Amino acid sequence: MALATSISSVFDQGSVKVKSFTIKTSDLSSPPTQLFIVAPVEENTYPVLLFCHGFCIDNTWYSQLLQHISSHGYIVVAPQFYHYMLISPTKETEIAAKVTDWLSTGLSQVLKEKVKPDLTKLALSGHSRGGKVAFALALGHAPTSLKFSAILGIDPVDGQSPSNRAQPKILTYVPRTLDLEIPIGIIGTGLGDQSTGIIPPFAPDGVNHAEFFNESKPPSCYFLAKEYGHCDMLDESKASLASWACKSGKGSKEDMRRAVGGIVVAFLNDYLGGESKDLEAIFEKPSTAPIVLDPVISVKE
Amino acid sequence: MALATSISSVFDQGSVKVKSFTIKTSDLSSPPTQLFIVAPVEENTYPVLLFCHGFCIDNTWYSQLLQHISSHGYIVVAPQFYHYMLISPTKETEIAAKVTDWLSTGLSQVLKEKVKPDLTKLALSGHSRGGKVAFALALGHAPTSLKFSAILGIDPVDGQSPSNRAQPKILTYVPRTLDLEIPIGIIGTGLGDQSTGIIPPFAPDGVNHAEFFNESKPPSCYFLAKEYGHCDMLDESKASLASWACKSGKGSKEDMRRAVGGIVVAFLNDYLGGESKDLEAIFEKPSTAPIVLDPVISVKE
Numbered sequence: 001m002a003l004a005t006s007i008s009s010v011f012d013q014g015s016v017k018v019k020s021f022t023i024k025t026s027d028l029s030s031p032p033t034q035l036f037i038v039a040p041v042e043e044n045t046y047p048v049l050l051f052c053h054g055f056c057i058d059n060t061w062y063s064q065l066l067q068h069i070s071s072h073g074y075i076v077v078a079p080q081f082y083h084y085m086l087i088s089p090t091k092e093t094e095i096a097a098k099v100t101d102w103l104s105t106g107l108s109q110v111l112k113e114k115v116k117p118d119l120t121k122l123a124l125s126g127h128s129r130g131g132k133v134a135f136a137l138a139l140g141h142a143p144t145s146l147k148f149s150a151i152l153g154i155d156p157v158d159g160q161s162p163s164n165r166a167q168p169k170i171l172t173y174v175p176r177t178l179d180l181e182i183p184i185g186i187i188g189t190g191l192g193d194q195s196t197g198i199i200p201p202f203a204p205d206g207v208n209h210a211e212f213f214n215e216s217k218p219p220s221c222y223f224l225a226k227e228y229g230h231c232d233m234l235d236e237s238k239a240s241l242a243s244w245a246c247k248s249g250k251g252s253k254e255d256m257r258r259a260v261g262g263i264v265v266a267f268l269n270d271y272l273g274g275e276s277k278d279l280e281a282i283f284e285k286p287s288t289a290p291i292v293l294d295p296v297i298s299v300k301e
Numbered sequence: 302m303a304l305a306t307s308i309s310s311v312f313d314q315g316s317v318k319v320k321s322f323t324i325k326t327s328d329l330s331s332p333p334t335q336l337f338i339v340a341p342v343e344e345n346t347y348p349v350l351l352f353c354h355g356f357c358i359d360n361t362w363y364s365q366l367l368q369h370i371s372s373h374g375y376i377v378v379a380p381q382f383y384h385y386m387l388i389s390p391t392k393e394t395e396i397a398a399k400v401t402d403w404l405s406t407g408l409s410q411v412l413k414e415k416v417k418p419d420l421t422k423l424a425l426s427g428h429s430r431g432g433k434v435a436f437a438l439a440l441g442h443a444p445t446s447l448k449f450s451a452i453l454g455i456d457p458v459d460g461q462s463p464s465n466r467a468q469p470k471i472l473t474y475v476p477r478t479l480d481l482e483i484p485i486g487i488i489g490t491g492l493g494d495q496s497t498g499i500i501p502p503f504a505p506d507g508v509n510h511a512e513f514f515n516e517s518k519p520p521s522c523y524f525l526a527k528e529y530g531h532c533d534m535l536d537e538s539k540a541s542l543a544s545w546a547c548k549s550g551k552g553s554k555e556d557m558r559r560a561v562g563g564i565v566v567a568f569l570n571d572y573l574g575g576e577s578k579d580l581e582a583i584f585e586k587p588s589t590a591p592i593v594l595d596p597v598i599s600v601k602e
Contacts, residue, residue, distance in 0.1 A: 161462060162506035173494060173506040175514055175523055176596055193474060205463035205474040206507025213476055214515035222476055295477055299600070 010269070010278045011262035011290055014072035016040045019112075020063055029106035032098035034080040036060050038070040043114035047121035047272040048103065049264075050148075051078040052096055052137075054128025055157075055202075056086070057231075061238040062127070068261030074268060075117050077103065081133075089166050090141070092133045097142035104146065121272040123150045125264065128202065128230065131156020131212070132170055138180050141168045150271035152185035152264060155192050155230050158207040160200070165207065176217045184216040185267045187223045187260055192230035194247040202230040202246050218299040221279070223263050226292045227251055233260045255290040262289060311570070311579045312563035312591055315372035317341045320413075321364055330407035333399035335381040337361050339371040344415035348422035348573040349404065350565075351449075352379040353397055353438075355429025356458075356503075357387070358532075362539040363428070369562030375569060376418050378404065382434075390467050391442070393434045398443035405447065422573040424451045426565065429503060429531065432457020432513070433471055439481050442469045451572035453486035453565060456493050456531050459508040461501070466508065477518045485517040486568045488524045488561055493531035495548040503531040503547050519600040522580070524564050527593045528552055534561040556591040563590065 008015065023035040036059040040046055051066060053059045059078040066076045079099045081092040100122075107117045126134030131153035137144065138151050159165025162173065170178070178184065188209025195201045203209065213222040225232070228249035231242035239253045249256065266278035286293040309316065324336045337360040341347055352367060354360045360379040367377045380400045382393040401423075408418045427435030432454035438445065439452050460466025463474065471479070479485065489510025496502045504510065514523040526533070529550035532543035540554045550557065567579035587594040 161464070163462070171506075173509070173511045174489075174491075174525060174596065175511055175598055188475075190475075205472075206512070208474070210474045210476055210515060211507070211512065214511060224475060295475065297476055 009262065009288070010072065010265040011258045011288070013068060014265070016071050016073050017042060018067055018070040020067060022060070023110050027110065029109040031102050031106055033095050035099065036063070036078040036080065037076065037110065038063070038066040039075040039111055040070060040073060040115055041112055045116040045118045046073055046075045047123070047268065048075045048077065048107070048117045048119060049123050049125055049268065050096070050100060051076055052092070052126030052130030052133045053078060053081065054130045057128070057234070061234045064235045065233050065257050065261050068257060069264050069268070072265040072269070075107070075111070077107065089129060089133055089136060090168055093136040093168065094142045096133055096137045097144045100137070100144040100146050119146055122146055122148055123152065123268055123272055124148045125152045125154060126156065127154040127233070128157050132158050135170045135178065135212070136168045138182070139170070148182060150183045150185070150267065151180065152187070152267050153209070153212050154187045154233065154260060155189045155203050155209055156186065156212050157203045158212070160207070161204060162206045171207065171211050171215060173211070175214050178215045179217045183271045184220040185263070186213040186216060186220070187225065187263055189228050189230050189232065190224055190226035191228060191247040191249055196245060196247050199245055213297070218301050220299045221267070221283070222295065222297040223282070223293050224295055225256060225259060226294045228256045228291065232256045251291060259289045259291040259293065310563065310589070311373065311566040312559045312589070314369060315374065315566070317372050317374050318343060319368055319371040321368060323361070324411050328411065330410040332403050332407055334396050336400065337364070337379040337381065338377065338411065339364070339367040340376040340412055341371060341374060341416055342413055346417040346419045347374055347376045348424070348569065349376045349378065349408070349418045349420060350424050350426055350569065351397070351401060352377055353393070353427030353431030353434045354379060354382065355431045358429070358535070362535045365536045366534050366558050366562050369558060370565050370569070373566040373570070376408070376412070378408065390430060390433055390437060391469055394437040394469065395443045397434055397438045398445045401438070401445040401447050420447055423447055423449055424453065424569055424573055425449045426453045426455060427457065428455040428534070429458050433459050436471045436479065436513070437469045439483070440471070449483060451484045451486070451568065452481065453488070453568050454510070454513050455488045455534065455561060456490045456504050456510055457487065457513050458504045459513070461508070462505060463507045472508065472512050472516060474512070476515050479516045480518045484572045485521040486564070487514040487517060487521070488526065488564055490529050490531050490533065491525055491527035492529060492548040492550055497546060497548050500546055514598070519602050521600045522568070522584070523596065523598040524583070524594050525596055526557060526560060527595045529557045529592065533557045552592060560590045560592040560594065
């Protein structure tokens with residue numbers, strides 16, 4: 001049975017032991033805002049992912065997803081942009097930039113002694129409005145001292161409609177104008193543009209994943225979680241909580257988190273780790289994922 | 302100077318002499334609606350383009366554009382869907398289907414004796430809401446007895462906003478879902494999403510060329526007439542007339558018509574004529590066009 005155990009999948013938990021913890025602004029490392037961090041505990045040097053939470057969502061509500069990613073050998077830093085009092089995406093982007101700068105000085109201080117971040121391998125992700133913030137940061141709407149090597153939007157949303165979007169507007173409504181010179185990945189949800197009937201949909205047509213992908217300059221890739229909703233990748237209890245307002249898929253939320261986590265890991269393995277086989281495997285056979293991914297699109301040039 | 306004269310461009314008038322004429326429903330050939338036809342007069346067999354006019358626009362208002370296309374060896378048939386009294390896109394699609402069926406029996410009757418249509422080489426195009434109708438027809442919203450080999454939308458528009466679109470809705474807000482199994486071309490205008498301040502824009506973000514391209518299954522291609530407006534390919538006098546309500550480019554409208562006409566010809570040469578060099582030349586060097594085309598995108602698979 002040696003063969004079976006040696007086949008690991010990005011859709012399963014990785015083999016690296018991880019620890020989750022929160023760093024307050026009062027910490028000696030002086031982070032610009034509270035941070036939720038998930039990091040390996042084993043001695044090694046790891047690439048880093050900066051993750052931006054969505055509208056009215058706490059950074060800790062993604063703990064299961066971020067643990068999945070980290071267990072494949074990544075340090076994940078998720079800033080909390082606000083508590084209770086909403087701020088503008090412009091302000092969120094400024095905070096995200098400050099957190100990025102903090103990584104160089106602060107991150108090593110808060111990790112276990114022999115766990116080292118490799119900041120030459122830094123990627124960016126975000127969910128919902130956090131996807132907008134991630135793109136705003138990558139596009140330079142707030143300056144950073146570090147460079148990102150790849151960006152992955154998880155059901156990113158640029159506003160309420162094409163004509164009603166907060167600054168900074170990301171979408172231009174011209175294909176391939178998001179010219180970031182880094183690989184772009186987009187994960188969409190098939191139910192994100194649907195309403196529960198209580199409030200409007202969270203990821204309306206025209207400002208959601210489809211247009212973000214349309215405007216992504218290759219190399220770019222796209223994955224639609226066809227039967228899931230906008231908040232279905234949150235922690236189990238939070239996804240249930242969100243489902244009153246946010247259309248939710250009928251399938252297992254754990255499968256959704258594994259699918260999203262697996263795509264993120266495969267994407268990072270390729271563009272931070274230089275190992276393309278996991279991502280290529282998803283392009284070739286989307287059915288290896290625990291949920292329906294349809295369509296899956298890869299644009300190389 | 303033999304070399305210079307031998308270089309012909311799709312952006313120039315072609316060498317084929319053409320004639321424009323209107324066929325009324327009272328004609329012996331019994332067309333389902335009034336038709337504006339532009340056809341070569343020289344003896345030969347020619348591929349056919351069915352062209353659907355835009356919202357509140359007469360089929361004859363495209364005479365210069367359609368003459369340009371026809372002069373490269375194509376028969377163009379442009380039905381008039383309504384006069385004065387607007388009808389629904391569903392109804393327009395039904396009429397377009399009837400006109401398609403009429404081509405087999407009626408078209409030869411109205412052409413000069415030795416001018417023959419080759420209905421095995423039939424393409425579809427449309428401007429503005431006529432682009433929506435063209436896609437509706439290709440998608441089978443009304444059945445036809447003939448098959449289309451390619452479709453090209455000229456600043457197509459699916460409605461007023463993603464959430465406000467008349468039936469049949471074409472866009473799905475999922476990339477590459479317009480699975481027509483035929484090549485798709487999209488020409489957009491850079492100013493189509495802008496308003497003159499009098500009425501809303503004719504081709505608003507989220508329902509225009511960008512999303513049509515995003516949803517086109519390859520092979521697909523995209524051309525943005527960056528500095529021109531939604532009605533700038535109409536006949537000279539009509540483009541001026543339209544400019545009160547429809548944001549217009551500052552450049553020469555003749556150049557715009559030549560650019561759009563040239564793209565249509567290159568597209569038809571490739572997908573009806575089997576000669577790809579003209580289209581490839583535009584992909585390779587968009588600056589050969591008489592106007593700024595930016596971006597130009599070709600997706601092969």
